[in-house]
Amino acid sequence: MKSLLITGGAGFIGSHVVRRFVNTYPNYKIYNLDKLTYAGNLENLKDIEDKPNYEFIKGDIQDFDFVNQLFQEKNIDGVIHLAAESHVDRSIANPLEFVMTNVVGTVNLLNAAKNHWGSNLSDKRFYHVSTDEVYGALGEVGFFTEDTSYDPHSPYSASKASSDHFVRAYHDTYGLPVVISNCSNNYGSHHFPEKLIPLCIHNIKNNKPLPIYGDGKYTRDWLYVVDHARAIDDVFHKGKLGDTYNIGGFNEWQNIDLVKLLCNVMDEKLGREKGASQKLITFVKDRPGHDLRYAIDASKIERELGWRPSVTFEQGLEKTVSWYLENDEWLNNVTSGNYQDYYKKQYQH
Numbered sequence: 001m002k003s004l005l006i007t008g009g010a011g012f013i014g015s016h017v018v019r020r021f022v023n024t025y026p027n028y029k030i031y032n033l034d035k036l037t038y039a040g041n042l043e044n045l046k047d048i049e050d051k052p053n054y055e056f057i058k059g060d061i062q063d064f065d066f067v068n069q070l071f072q073e074k075n076i077d078g079v080i081h082l083a084a085e086s087h088v089d090r091s092i093a094n095p096l097e098f099v100m101t102n103v104v105g106t107v108n109l110l111n112a113a114k115n116h117w118g119s120n121l122s123d124k125r126f127y128h129v130s131t132d133e134v135y136g137a138l139g140e141v142g143f144f145t146e147d148t149s150y151d152p153h154s155p156y157s158a159s160k161a162s163s164d165h166f167v168r169a170y171h172d173t174y175g176l177p178v179v180i181s182n183c184s185n186n187y188g189s190h191h192f193p194e195k196l197i198p199l200c201i202h203n204i205k206n207n208k209p210l211p212i213y214g215d216g217k218y219t220r221d222w223l224y225v226v227d228h229a230r231a232i233d234d235v236f237h238k239g240k241l242g243d244t245y246n247i248g249g250f251n252e253w254q255n256i257d258l259v260k261l262l263c264n265v266m267d268e269k270l271g272r273e274k275g276a277s278q279k280l281i282t283f284v285k286d287r288p289g290h291d292l293r294y295a296i297d298a299s300k301i302e303r304e305l306g307w308r309p310s311v312t313f314e315q316g317l318e319k320t321v322s323w324y325l326e327n328d329e330w331l332n333n334v335t336s337g338n339y340q341d342y343y344k345k346q347y348q349h
């Protein structure tokens with residue numbers, strides 16, 4: 001049996017990855033290591049928490065002794081590392097926490113893997129899940145490829161760029177079997193409502209203003225999270241060691257157009273008059289250092305691993321909005337902090 005450590009599995013993307021691996025690979029033992037910060041929520045995994053090949057472990061990747069012991073105790077031979085502070089605006093307010101988790105936490109995991117694996121590397125793999133933000137900002141044309149130079153602008157992207165460099169350095173210096181992917185903006189169910197799409201879904205539902213930074217012309221490339229989880233499966237199992245894979249949705253939207261589309265989808269679902277929710281759009285002060293445009297060239301993963309997104313943006317957005325409207329309780333809990341109570345009851349802490 002493979003012993004696989006997934007970090008950050010109680011978060012947005014991590015929960016989709018854990019679900020996919022637990023359901024697809026009954027012969028893997030999946031350990032989900034998560035600190036349960038404000039962004040981690042065990043309700044995200046209720047459907048799989050009782051499966052025999054799954055175990056949740058509460059812990060902090062900033063704590064080296066804890067992480068090192070975990071590798072020995074559970075005899076970890078594969079890592080999919082997603083745990084991170086992930087929100088750009090929070091990184092602007094509190095950069096140090098991003099250094100501690102994203103940089104120091106990643107190096108702790110690398111050291112633990114290196115200690116535990118020694119020279120016995122034949123069936124081992126350390127996979128770092130990273131972001132397209134490390135490449136900086138594009139103008140109106142062009143795409144990020146795997147060869148684009150790193151040029152991060154926010155404390156968040158600087159911390160992810162730094163952790164990518166450490167992962168590559170451990171490959172080049174110690175021969176650690178690593179693989180990295182850099183993905184564009186994800187959307188889908190269980191997305192914390194501090195990020196643009198779930199924040200707007202929450203506010204449209206409650207008739208609250210939809211805050212658009214600057215002129216709203218900033219552009220992102222959106223990928224349905226279930227497709228990202230499938231790409232992570234492909235990279236983990238088929239990616240070439242030492243390589244990087246860019247993952248994207250072939251799906252660029254200016255923020256203002258995306259929010260207008262979301263308003264239309266929500267108006268239809270909520271039985272509101274067409275155009276009603278667009279009246280909530282409010283332009284607010286811009287994010288400092290705001291990157292104009294991200295766009296991924298995902299041709300390498302398509303060519304080498306046969307991966308492509310499976311749903312259109314309209315299909316993915318429809319599924320996402322339906323999920324949020326059908327899961328009122330989830331949204332209420334995460335916006336009120338009540339999900340902590342679930343954890344306490346479940347684990348008697």
Ligand code: NAD
Pocket residue numbers: 007008009010011012013014033034035036037038039040041059060061062081082083084085086087101105129130131132160182183184185186187192
């Ligand atoms: P998220 O914020 O929803 O989840 C992060 C998870 O990590 C949470 O469950 C949190 O409790 C956990 N965590 C945070 N600090 C920890 C620590 N010190 N120790 C252990 N666990 C800790 O993030 P997400 O959006 O799901 O992103 C997951 C990963 O994917 C991140 O590495 C992020 O950089 C990357 N990524 C995200 C996107 C996106 O659009 N969301 C796109 C590309 C890459």
Ligand code: DAU
Pocket residue numbers: 086087088089130131132133183184185186194195196197199211212213214218219220255287294
């Ligand atoms: O590109 C991948 C990255 O995508 C991930 O690495 C990050 O973890 C993830 O948070 C996301 O970063 P962004 O900054 O692009 O996502 P966010 O949802 O915060 O913002 C998307 C765009 O919408 C961005 O241009 C800023 C803008 N925005 C965001 C918020 C929260 C607004 O206009 N108003 C808002 O209130």
